[in-house]
Amino acid sequence: MTRQGPGRALAMLDRLERWPGADGVIEAVQRAVRSLPLGAGRDALHGRWLGHPVHPLLVQVPIGTWLSASLLDALPGVRRGQRALTFTGLVVAVPAAVTGWVDWAELHRPQQRVGVVHALANSAALALFTGSLVARLRGRETAGKALGIAGLSVTGLGGALGGHMAYRQAAGANHAEYVAHAVSPGWHRVGELAEFPHGQAVRRHVDDVPVMVVRESDDVVRVLADRCSHMAGPLSQGDLVDGCVRCPWHGSVFRLADGWNVRGPATAPQPSFDTRVTDGAVEVRLRG
Incomplete structure (x- = not known):
């Protein structure tokens, strides 16, 4: 049996994930994105209202319109529609980029390293399609087509990097699913009631799944899955405030009573458990 390993492209991406050369720039950009005065709009950009990130939804528009424009370019004698399609993609690419940067700022460093190259590829595609539209408006259809083909090629590269982040690095996935x-x-x-101090988070396991146990009073015990749905951060190490827990990694806030994600960047709620005290022991059952 021959030994097989990652191909060249995957090996390059693996090296990129480990390369610290741009970390100084990444930290500066991350601070800048986090400092934007977005208020409640930040959660909207993350997609908390939707239940999953908005960015993958928005990027379908520029990819689809730019691909359609290039396909029309390939048909002989077709000269209508390409400008409108290219322009539509350029318009929607802006909010798609904004949501992408907001999500990127709350990822782990290996994901951010790939994400920077992903963003550079998308920026290059945006510039090429802008040039394509300008050329078409000036009557230079051949140049517009050439720039469009180049832009579509770079868009494919950016999409491949985005797919790597989503499916291999699990950026944006629900880590508590x-x-x-x-x-x-x-x-x-999960233990005797006396083992859980009032108002403190204690980590326990249910079928090897880590859970966070919080005893709010003598007869009220709250239990959530311990690994944050956003990026698997340990909620039991987070702060307990006003009946909620704040993830220590990226600041997502979950309600102890039912696991609802009160604040992002998490877009999915936290699995929660029913609880009861039987003969002095705390028992839990996953809610359906």
Whole structure:
């Protein structure tokens, strides 16, 4: 049997994930993005209202319109529609980029390293399609077509990098989705009630799934999956404020009573558990 490993492209991406050469720039850009006075709009850009990131939804428009414009260019005698399609893609590319940068600022460093190259490729595509539109408006159709083809090629590169981030690096994925499949039905004992101090988060396990246990009073115990749905941060190490827990990694806030994501960047709620105290022991059951 021959030994197989990652191809050249994947090996290059793996090296990019580990390359610290641009980390100084990444830190500066991250601080700049986080300092933007977006207020509640930041959660909207993350996609908390939608239940998943907005960025992948928006990028379909420029990709689709630019691809359509290039396909029309390939048809002999077709000269209508390319300008409108190119312009539409340019307009929607702006909010797509904004949502992408807001999401990027709350990722791990290996993801951010790939994300910077992803953004550079998309910026180059934006510049090429802008040039394509300008050339078409000036009657230089051949130049417009050439710039469009170049832009589409770079768009493909940017899309491939975005796919790597989403599917190999799990950027934007729900990191708590597995809990529903890993916890068996029924009640599970997590410890004696006396083991849980009032108002403190304690980490326990249910079927090898880490959970956060918070005893709010003598008869009220809250339990959530411990790994944050955003990027798997340890919620049991976060701050407890006003009936919520704040993730120590990126600041997502979840309600202890039901796991609802009160504030992003998390777009998915946290799995929560029913609780009961039986003979002095705390038992939990995953909510359906």
